[in-house]
Amino acid sequence: xxxxxxxxxxxxxxxxxxxxxxxxxxxxxxxxxxxxxxxxxxxxxxxxxxxxxxxxxxxxxxxxxxxxxxxxxxxxxxxxxxxxxxxxxxxxxxxxxxxxxxxxxxxxxxxxxxxxxxxxxxxxxxxxxxxxxxxxxxxxxxxxxxxxxxxxxxxxxxxxxxxxxxxxxxxxxxxxxxxxxxxxxxxxxxxxxxxxxxxxxxxxxxxxxxxxxxxxxxxxxxxxxxxxxxxxxxxxxxxxxxxxxxxxxxxxxxxxxxxxxxxxxxxxxxxxxxxxxxxxxxxxxxxxxxxxxxxxxxxxxxxxxxxxxxxxxxxxxxxxxxxxxxxxxxxxxxxxxxxxxxxxxxxxxxxxxxxxxxxxxxxxxxxxxxxxxxxxxxxxxxxxxxxxxxxxxxxxxxxxxxxxxxxxxxxxxxxxxxxxxxxxxxxxxxxxxxxxxxxxxxxxxxxxxxxxxxxxxxxxxxxxxxxxxxxxxxxxxxxxxxxxxxxxxxxxxxxxxxxxxxxxxxxxxxxxxxxxxxxxxxxxxxxxxxxxxxxxxxxxxxxxxxxxx
Numbered sequence: 001x002x003x004x005x006x007x008x009x010x011x012x013x014x015x016x017x018x019x020x021x022x023x024x025x026x027x028x029x030x031x032x033x034x035x036x037x038x039x040x041x042x043x044x045x046x047x048x049x050x051x052x053x054x055x056x057x058x059x060x061x062x063x064x065x066x067x068x069x070x071x072x073x074x075x076x077x078x079x080x081x082x083x084x085x086x087x088x089x090x091x092x093x094x095x096x097x098x099x100x101x102x103x104x105x106x107x108x109x110x111x112x113x114x115x116x117x118x119x120x121x122x123x124x125x126x127x128x129x130x131x132x133x134x135x136x137x138x139x140x141x142x143x144x145x146x147x148x149x150x151x152x153x154x155x156x157x158x159x160x161x162x163x164x165x166x167x168x169x170x171x172x173x174x175x176x177x178x179x180x181x182x183x184x185x186x187x188x189x190x191x192x193x194x195x196x197x198x199x200x201x202x203x204x205x206x207x208x209x210x211x212x213x214x215x216x217x218x219x220x221x222x223x224x225x226x227x228x229x230x231x232x233x234x235x236x237x238x239x240x241x242x243x244x245x246x247x248x249x250x251x252x253x254x255x256x257x258x259x260x261x262x263x264x265x266x267x268x269x270x271x272x273x274x275x276x277x278x279x280x281x282x283x284x285x286x287x288x289x290x291x292x293x294x295x296x297x298x299x300x301x302x303x304x305x306x307x308x309x310x311x312x313x314x315x316x317x318x319x320x321x322x323x324x325x326x327x328x329x330x331x332x333x334x335x336x337x338x339x340x341x342x343x344x345x346x347x348x349x350x351x352x353x354x355x356x357x358x359x360x361x362x363x364x365x366x367x368x369x370x371x372x373x374x375x376x377x378x379x380x381x382x383x384x385x386x387x388x389x390x391x392x393x394x395x396x397x398x399x400x401x402x403x404x405x406x407x408x409x410x411x412x413x414x415x416x417x418x419x420x421x422x423x424x425x426x427x428x429x430x431x432x433x434x435x436x437x438x439x440x441x442x443x444x445x446x447x448x449x450x451x452x453x454x455x456x457x458x459x460x461x462x463x464x465x466x467x468x469x470x471x472x473x474x475x476x477x478x479x480x481x482x483x484x485x486x487x488x489x490x491x492x493x494x495x496x497x498x499x500x501x502x503x504x505x506x507x508x509x510x511x512x513x514x515x516x517x518x519x520x521x522x523x524x525x526x527x528x529x530x531x532x533x534x535x536x537x538x539x540x541x542x543x544x545x546x547x548x549x
């Protein structure tokens with residue numbers, strides 16, 4: 001053996017002995033362990049107890065403890081790495097430190113915590129380190145995620161399905177997102193709420209016992225009998241990475257269509273309904289299969305708070321108030337008893353919409369729906385509802401806005417001033433380009449007094465046509481109903497002539513409010529009666545006090 005080789009072997013031996021001694025010393029001198037739950041529920045508060053003991057005969061100096069929480073844990077100060085400078089550890093001394101966290105991840109996921117303790121034995125210059133880990137399994141994720149899909153769907157048919165979510169986690173969740181992976185052949189049409197690139201939805205923060213849903217509309221095409229798989233994911237973004245918390249997978253079978261169902265309202269398949277209106281529904285169905293169909297039943301379920309079910313009339317149909325459905329049975333309708341290939345049948349009913357109902361959403365976009373079930377075939381229709389506008393026009397002599405003057409009753413050749421007030425309400429959808437119009441009558445003019453003064457720039461008057469126009473702009477859902485709405489007051493002056501003596505003439509004609517519905521794109525109009533000198537809204541003025549003298 002050469003001298004160089006001999007020296008090299010000695011060096012390797014020394015290094016190996018040093019490394020063995022170092023680790024042996026570390027393991028035997030300092031006992032380090034993590035105590036904690038082996039299983040936990042996601043979001044549950046748990047404690048890790050780091051326990052260490054000096055089993056040696058010398059003091060351990062400059063000890064430093066580093067604890068690393070499992071990835072994506074929720075801790076008090078958001079730092080997943082804790083470093084603690086410890087006091088010297090004497091022989092036989094045992095201490096503990098507690099670290100609290102909430103673990104996040106999917107069901108069955110293993111989450112590892114790590115503890116390291118470095119130190120230097122007294123009279124030694126070299127530092128030593130002990131390391132240990134502890135694994136906890138996320139046994140349960142108290143989140144519910146469900147794809148509400150039909151088990152079968154006709155190829156090419158438009159349909160709507162829902163993704164429902166609910167949290168029972170004992171901790172508020174934030175930065176949440178839901179994702180859906182569609183099968184081949186699925187065409188996205190729309191969703192509520194709106195999505196990001198048709199596949200992702202931002203979920204608002206969830207406290208315990210809170211949830212929500214997304215509704216997605218689309219079309220699915222495929223071969224008859226083919227299974228199409230939908231996959232939904234629910235999770236949170238942390239450090240630029242999507243953390244999956246829950247998933248749900250559902251299959252849908254493609255079936256051959258045998259019935260075609262359509263409908264029209266008041267003779268129009270794309271009808272826009274209005275509050276208080278009578279709706280005539282005609283439901284049409286055709287056998288597009290290869291065999292005659294017999295002994296059919298058709299069920300139509302009405303959905304929406306706008307329906308006035310007390311007005312419903314369904315010839316040869318039976319209405320059930322419990323679920324607001326109408327049933328047509330083959331025993332009462334010949335087309336349902338036997339429907340030959342390519343033959344069409346029809347059922348119809350009438351129902352009014354209410355004038356007023358509870359505003360369902362601050363986002364507007366008011367709709368009514370009806371779901372039709374005919375054997376295994378089904379179809380859902382959505383009908384947009386126009387918003388409702390209201391304009392109130394009132395006249396006063398006694399009021400706190402302006403100090404009116406002049407004789408009451410009015411006298412020929414003398415001027416009496418009045419206050420006219422307008423107030424606008426908007427109910428169910430956002431509207432835009434809102435305007436109020438009215439004309440002053442014979443011998444009436446504006447004084448120029450307007451309240452509030454900020455509305456002066458939106459108030460115009462054409463002296464030739466005597467038309468007043470108040471441009472309001474855009475109004476949100478519930479303006480003047482759920483909160484304050486736009487209003488204006490202006491003063492007019494009336495100087496009657498001889499031809500008006502003994503009469504109670506109008507001082508302003510009917511007022512009309514017009515606007516475009518942002519949801520239905522329909523031009524809306526509403527008007528109110530004109531006002532005479534009798535001032536029906538002013539309790540201080542009697543009818544006799546309105547007769548021109």
